[in-house]
Amino acid sequence: MTTFLIGFMGSGKTTIAQLLATDFVDMDQVIVNRIGMPISTFFEMSGEVAFREIESQVLEELSKSDGVIATGGGVVTSDDNRRILSESEAEIIYLKSDFDTLYQQISDDTTNVRPLFVDKSREELQVLFETRAPLYEAIATQVIKTSGKTPKEIVKEIRR
Ligand code: S3P
Numbered sequence: 379m380t381t382f383l384i385g386f387m388g389s390g391k392t393t394i395a396q397l398l399a400t401d402f403v404d405m406d407q408v409i410v411n412r413i414g415m416p417i418s419t420f421f422e423m424s425g426e427v428a429f430r431e432i433e434s435q436v437l438e439e440l441s442k443s444d445g446v447i448a449t450g451g452g453v454v455t456s457d458d459n460r461r462i463l464s465e466s467e468a469e470i471i472y473l474k475s476d477f478d479t480l481y482q483q484i485s486d487d488t489t490n491v492r493p494l495f496v497d498k499s500r501e502e503l504q505v506l507f508e509t510r511a512p513l514y515e516a517i518a519t520q521v522i523k524t525s526g527k528t529p530k531e532i533v534k535e536i537r538r
Contacts, residue, residue: 380466382449382471385451386475397530398536402448405436409433412436422493437453441466464517472515473522474521475524481503494506
């Protein structure tokens, strides 16, 4: 059984995956290992399109494996990726939050500086969020509202 965690940057996908399964897989980490550099450096050197190609390859590979997988926030932007996710028969959990909370969490996360956060204004990031939110909703098999909840409470709700 495969479980994908989806949601915008800062929604806590990695934190929740860690609590759900000690041997979880973080898609961004798989990509970092493959490209041999931080995602932000890869964006600067090769651009977003090249990143999305690798992201799709990694998703395709992981969709055949078992376990809990934390995806990157942009995984839903490609039709192919959404098809892979929907056809995988996996559980797809959307960690849903409001933009203000997400923005705060992205800004506070100094250990993981996202290239899209650096490149975009707050308004541009909000537009990205509003574009993606219906895509997460559309492919989710379970939607968990995370605002105001602790990671432990979120995990409890997922397991219920
Ligand atoms: C991205 C989100 C990031 C990472 C990359 C692009 C996005 O993952 O994959 O920086 O397009 O939203 P997180 O959602 O784990 O921050």
